[in-house]
Amino acid sequence: TFNPSADGIRTATITLLNNDTNEGTYTFNIAGTGTTGVGTNPINCTTVSGATLFQQNFEITPTVPVLTYTGTSTTTSTGNGNTPAAPKYVNGTQGIEVNNAVGIIEFTTIDASSYTNTAFSIRLASFSSTSGNGAETTDYVKLFVSTDGGEHTQKKLQ
Numbered sequence: 001t002f003n004p005s006a007d008g009i010r011t012a013t014i015t016l017l018n019n020d021t022n023e024g025t026y027t028f029n030i031a032g033t034g035t036t037g038v039g040t041n042p043i044n045c046t047t048v049s050g051a052t053l054f055q056q057n058f059e060i061t062p063t064v065p066v067l068t069y070t071g072t073s074t075t076t077s078t079g080n081g082n083t084p085a086a087p088k089y090v091n092g093t094q095g096i097e098v099n100n101a102v103g104i105i106e107f108t109t110i111d112a113s114s115y116t117n118t119a120f121s122i123r124l125a126s127f128s129s130t131s132g133n134g135a136e137t138t139d140y141v142k143l144f145v146s147t148d149g150g151e152h153t154q155k156k157l158q
Contacts, residue, residue: 081127
């Protein structure tokens with residue numbers, strides 16, 4: 001486990017002694033970059049093949065493992081939309097909604113550096129409150145991803 005006490009490059013020397021008389025001692029150097037305080041309370045992942053790392057379904061008691069978030073200009077959506085007349089959430093009893101505003105949902109920073117072949121998925125839908133209103137061509141969703149704890153972001157979807 002790499003648990004840095006300060007930011008910056010951390011180095012160590014590992015020495016493996018050998019009790020085989022015709023083999024020598026193995027010594028090698030390792031290094032890692034320490035990042036303390038990345039984001040707000042970063043969540044460390046445990047390596048488990050095929051596991052769901054985190055999820056957020058916006059229920060009163062979210063499905064675990066929970067990915068926490070903060071929302072700006074968002075409300076809880078329940079019930080059915082008008083057009084389409086279908087539930088305003090994927091499953092459960094509620095979802096998150098942005099209505100005629102610029103809404104932001106920011107998820108807690110997670111550290112998935114011990115994983116390979118990770119996948120991120122999100123489900124979006126557009127509903128209107130009347131048959132005469134709905135998504136316009138000027139409505140959009142932007143998805144930003146940061147690989148350095150929020151210092152820089154990259155737009156991945158619009």
